[in-house]
Amino acid sequence: MIVIPAVDVKEGRCVRLREGRADAETVFSEDPVAMATQWAAQGAPRLHVVDLDGAFGAPRQMALVAKIVAAVAPVRVEVGGGLRDIAAVESVLEAGAGWVVVGTRAALDERFLRDVCRRFPARVIIAVDARGARVAVKGWTEVADVTVTEVGQRAFQAGAAALLYTDISRDGTERGPNVEDTASLARAVRMPILASGGVGSVADIAALAAVADAGIEGVVVGRALYTGAVSLPDAMRAAARGA
Numbered sequence: 388m389i390v391i392p393a394v395d396v397k398e399g400r401c402v403r404l405r406e407g408r409a410d411a412e413t414v415f416s417e418d419p420v421a422m423a424t425q426w427a428a429q430g431a432p433r434l435h436v437v438d439l440d441g442a443f444g445a446p447r448q449m450a451l452v453a454k455i456v457a458a459v460a461p462v463r464v465e466v467g468g469g470l471r472d473i474a475a476v477e478s479v480l481e482a483g484a485g486w487v488v489v490g491t492r493a494a495l496d497e498r499f500l501r502d503v504c505r506r507f508p509a510r511v512i513i514a515v516d517a518r519g520a521r522v523a524v525k526g527w528t529e530v531a532d533v534t535v536t537e538v539g540q541r542a543f544q545a546g547a548a549a550l551l552y553t554d555i556s557r558d559g560t561e562r563g564p565n566v567e568d569t570a571s572l573a574r575a576v577r578m579p580i581l582a583s584g585g586v587g588s589v590a591d592i593a594a595l596a597a598v599a600d601a602g603i604e605g606v607v608v609g610r611a612l613y614t615g616a617v618s619l620p621d622a623m624r625a626a627a628r629g630a
Contacts, residue, residue, distance in 0.1 A: 388599040389628045392426040393609035394419055396448045397439040415613040427459040429619045433541050435607045438468030453616055457482035465512055476503055489526040490514035492532055494538050504545040513542040514551040523555055531578025539576035553583040561611050566594050573602035583607040592625040
């Protein structure tokens with residue numbers, strides 16, 4: 388299992404939200420590129436970059452995303468936030484991203500899900516943001532009439548590279564990840580899972596690593612790295628011990 392530092396960008400700054408709420412943000416840096424290069428220098432195998440302006444509207448941080456991708460090479464980057472059509476996905480990949488992370492549109496539109504995975508094989512990660520058993524969409528402001536498992540099964544059938552699972556009630560809280568539901572989802576959909584939301588300690592990383600054989604390929608860590616509650620080297624060691 389790998390550890391993937393998150394770099395969430397909003398209005399040009401590196402921030403973290405609590406439970407996905409736009410009105411509950413903490414600014415950790417005025418320079419997201421510097422934060423990204425810091426994680427790369429510490430050995431991060433991959434970065435998770437999100438355009439939060441895009442998540443709540445239309446993508447607006449593409450120039451900054453391209454700078455991050457260039458600055459951390461050869462570390463590969465997965466990029467999400469408001470990617471709701473083929474043109475937006477294409478622009479992110481052309482900017483150098485290794486993968487795109489697609490959420491709302493993929494959850495609501497099965498045809499789009501199949502089309503984007505077919506056009507960009509092995510480059511599309513589907514985000515399933517959970518509020519209970521159901522999928523939260525549109526920047527986590529609405530809950531769709533579809534379950535996390537249903538979207539995961541559709542993603543598997545479409546040929547997605549991985550599924551990014553976030554329990555949004557825990558995101559940014561450092562209260563611990565939803566280990567049980569993450570492992571259950573991995574077993575149900577039979578495809579690589581990236582866990583996200585709630586990591587607050589090295590013990591949380593170890594708990595996920597202990598069930599990694601269910602199909603958990605990686606864990607995205609945000610606030611805990613920025614507050615210093617978790618160091619990236621310690622997190623990576625805990626993840627590796629569970630392999």
